[in-house]
Amino acid sequence: MTHHTYHLDTHRKKVVLVGSGNWGSAIARIVGDNITANPQLFEPTLNMWVFEEMVNDRKLTEIINTEHENVKYLPGYKLPTNVVAVPDLKEATKGAHILIFCVPHQFLGRMLPQIKEQGLESDCCAVSLIKGIDFNDNGVVLVSNIIRDALNIDCSVLMGANVANEVAAGDFCESTLGCSGVQEGALLQHLFHAPTFHVNIAMDPNGVELCGALKNVVALGAGFCDGLGYGGNTKAAIIRLGLIEMKKFCYRFFDGIKEDTFFESCGVADLITTCFGGRNRKCAELFVKDQGVTWETLENTVLNGQKLQGTWTAKEVFHILDKTHALNDFPLFVAIYRIAFEGANPKTITTL
Amino acid sequence: MTHHTYHLDTHRKKVVLVGSGNWGSAIARIVGDNITANPQLFEPTLNMWVFEEMVNDRKLTEIINTEHENVKYLPGYKLPTNVVAVPDLKEATKGAHILIFCVPHQFLGRMLPQIKEQGLESDCCAVSLIKGIDFNDNGVVLVSNIIRDALNIDCSVLMGANVANEVAAGDFCESTLGCSGVQEGALLQHLFHAPTFHVNIAMDPNGVELCGALKNVVALGAGFCDGLGYGGNTKAAIIRLGLIEMKKFCYRFFDGIKEDTFFESCGVADLITTCFGGRNRKCAELFVKDQGVTWETLENTVLNGQKLQGTWTAKEVFHILDKTHALNDFPLFVAIYRIAFEGANPKTITTL
Numbered sequence: 134m135t136h137h138t139y140h141l142d143t144h145r146k147k148v149v150l151v152g153s154g155n156w157g158s159a160i161a162r163i164v165g166d167n168i169t170a171n172p173q174l175f176e177p178t179l180n181m182w183v184f185e186e187m188v189n190d191r192k193l194t195e196i197i198n199t200e201h202e203n204v205k206y207l208p209g210y211k212l213p214t215n216v217v218a219v220p221d222l223k224e225a226t227k228g229a230h231i232l233i234f235c236v237p238h239q240f241l242g243r244m245l246p247q248i249k250e251q252g253l254e255s256d257c258c259a260v261s262l263i264k265g266i267d268f269n270d271n272g273v274v275l276v277s278n279i280i281r282d283a284l285n286i287d288c289s290v291l292m293g294a295n296v297a298n299e300v301a302a303g304d305f306c307e308s309t310l311g312c313s314g315v316q317e318g319a320l321l322q323h324l325f326h327a328p329t330f331h332v333n334i335a336m337d338p339n340g341v342e343l344c345g346a347l348k349n350v351v352a353l354g355a356g357f358c359d360g361l362g363y364g365g366n367t368k369a370a371i372i373r374l375g376l377i378e379m380k381k382f383c384y385r386f387f388d389g390i391k392e393d394t395f396f397e398s399c400g401v402a403d404l405i406t407t408c409f410g411g412r413n414r415k416c417a418e419l420f421v422k423d424q425g426v427t428w429e430t431l432e433n434t435v436l437n438g439q440k441l442q443g444t445w446t447a448k449e450v451f452h453i454l455d456k457t458h459a460l461n462d463f464p465l466f467v468a469i470y471r472i473a474f475e476g477a478n479p480k481t482i483t484t485l
Numbered sequence: 486m487t488h489h490t491y492h493l494d495t496h497r498k499k500v501v502l503v504g505s506g507n508w509g510s511a512i513a514r515i516v517g518d519n520i521t522a523n524p525q526l527f528e529p530t531l532n533m534w535v536f537e538e539m540v541n542d543r544k545l546t547e548i549i550n551t552e553h554e555n556v557k558y559l560p561g562y563k564l565p566t567n568v569v570a571v572p573d574l575k576e577a578t579k580g581a582h583i584l585i586f587c588v589p590h591q592f593l594g595r596m597l598p599q600i601k602e603q604g605l606e607s608d609c610c611a612v613s614l615i616k617g618i619d620f621n622d623n624g625v626v627l628v629s630n631i632i633r634d635a636l637n638i639d640c641s642v643l644m645g646a647n648v649a650n651e652v653a654a655g656d657f658c659e660s661t662l663g664c665s666g667v668q669e670g671a672l673l674q675h676l677f678h679a680p681t682f683h684v685n686i687a688m689d690p691n692g693v694e695l696c697g698a699l700k701n702v703v704a705l706g707a708g709f710c711d712g713l714g715y716g717g718n719t720k721a722a723i724i725r726l727g728l729i730e731m732k733k734f735c736y737r738f739f740d741g742i743k744e745d746t747f748f749e750s751c752g753v754a755d756l757i758t759t760c761f762g763g764r765n766r767k768c769a770e771l772f773v774k775d776q777g778v779t780w781e782t783l784e785n786t787v788l789n790g791q792k793l794q795g796t797w798t799a800k801e802v803f804h805i806l807d808k809t810h811a812l813n814d815f816p817l818f819v820a821i822y823r824i825a826f827e828g829a830n831p832k833t834i835t836t837l
Binding site: 294295296299300304305306307329331363364365366367368369370372373374376377380392395396397398401402403405406409410483 | 646647648651652656657658659681683715716717718719720721722724725726728729732744747748749750753754755757758761762835
C-alpha cells in the first residue's frame, strides 16, 4: 500500500518580469492588472527587472517608478502602479515563484547564472516570451530549454501574433500559452489572459516555441514573392508550403508535437501577420528589388542596426537539414536559404 | 468460393468542360495541354460547352474555334487548338467520361437534366470547380451533391487559391483535388496538374468544397477589420478564429472530414488570399467605412451587379446554426451575420 502525501499549494505566487523592452512593457500592463484582479493567486507587486539606463539625465527605473511609464520603450502607455522597476537582477528576482522572461536571448547566458546563484523557490517556474531559437552541434536549442537547463525549473512559453504596440493599445488579439502541465497552464492563463488579449493553452511548449522561430524563415519567402511582384495566389501558396514545412520540421526534430498547435495563434495567425507585415518580409522584399544589396546593409538602413531573425534562423535551419541529410524533404526552406545566401535566382522560390 | 470479374478499364477518357467563363477558360488551357500530353489516358479533343453570345457581330464559339482565344472572358491568352467550343450542351457532353463543371451554380438546375437525358457513359464521373454552397430546409447542400444526385455519378471537386487570370498568366499556385477514390484522384490529377499549377489530392471532397464556400464568410470579417482600421494582429486573430469555425462547421454537419484538408490550398491558402484580396473583403471594408450603405449598392457600384458569395453564405450559415441551436458554438460567424444584416456595431467582431 502506498501513502500519498498531498501538498496543498496555498501560498500566493510572487511574479517577476525579467525584461522591460517594448514587448515586456506591453505585457507588464496586462500582468500587473491581472495580479491585482487575482489577489488570492498572486502577490500584489510585479517586480520588473529593468536594464538601467539614463533618459534625459534621469534613471529609467526612477522614471518608471514615479511616472509609471516606460518612456523609452513604450511611450504613451501607463503601467499599473503595482509594477515596480528594479535595476538589480538578483534583488528583482528574489523569492520569485513565476519568472517571466522577455529579454533578447543573447542576454540569457549572463543573466541565468545570477538568478540561479541566489537560490530559487522550490516551486519556481518560468515563462519565456522570447522568440527565436538557437542551435548547437547537436541541433536545435530552444530558448525555453536554455532556461530549463540553467535554472532546473519548468519553462512554459507565450507566443502569438502580438505586435507590442497593438497589444498596448488594447487592440484585440490572441496568444498561445505553450506549457506541459494543466495546473501550471491554468495559473499562467490567469496571469496573461485579458479581454483584448485572449490566451489559449496548448499542451505543446516545443511546438509553440518552434512556430515562433520558423515563421520568420517563411516570411523571407513571402517577402521574396512581394519583391518579385507575384500575386496573391503565389504568395498564399508559399505561405502554405511554409506552414507544411514548419510542421514537418517540428515533427522531425521533436517529440510530442501536436497538430492543433499549428491552428493556434502561435501558428497560422502569427505566420499570416509576419508574412504580410513584419521586418523579415520587408527586408526580403527589398533584397529582391534592390539586387546586390546585402542583408547587413538592409539591417543597417531599414532596421537601424537591429538583426533580422529570419536570415539567421534560415541559415541555422539549413545547417541542421544538411547535417541530417534532410534537404530534400524541405524544398522551400532550402530554396529560401539558397536565395538568401548562395545567390540563387529568387524565382527558384516557386520551382520546388 | 467467389469469382471476381476484373474489368480492365482500357478505353481512353473523353473529357468535356462545361463552362467557358474566366476560370473555365483558364483551366481549359491546362486541361487541353494535359490531354495532349497524355494520349494514352485521354481522347485528344476537349469539348468546351460555351454559352453562345455575339461578340462584335460574331458568335463567340466561332471566334474561339478560329482564333483559339476566349476574347470575352479571358482575353490575351490563347487556348490550345484541341479545345473545341460547342454551343449545344447535349452535343458537347455526348459520350463524356469526365465532366468538368465550371458554370455559375444557378445554371445547374436547367443544365443537369439535359445532360442526363441523353444518357451517360456507365463510367462517367464529374469534377466541380464551382465555389459556393446551397441550402435547403434540411441544411447544407453542396454543389457536388446536386451534380451527384442529378446525374447519379461520382463528383470530385477542385478548389484552391486560384485567381483565374493569375493561373492563365502561369503564376505559380496550388489547388486541391477533393475526391473519394484513389484511382479517380490519380486520373484527375493528370488532367489538372501542371508545372505552375500544383494539384494535391485530398480524400475529403466535402471538406474541400466547404472550405471554398465558408472562407467567403471569414473574408467579410477580415474586411470589417480593415474597415475599422484594425492592425495585423487583430486581423490575423479573426482569420484564425474563422478557420477554427470553418473546421467546426465541417465536422458538425458532415462525416468523414479530414483535418489535413485545412492545411491544403483549399483551406489555409485560399482563406489567406480571400482575406487579403478578394471582393468579399473589399465590400465588407466599404460596408464599415461607408456607414449605411447596403450590400445591394456595393454589389452594383463595386461589382457591376455581380452578387457577393460571402453575404449570401453568411446568411444561410446563420440560418442553419440557428435551426440547429448551434449559435453559441460559432460566435464569429454569428457576429459577422449580425454586423452584416442586423445593424450590429462592427466592433462586436472582437467581442466574441
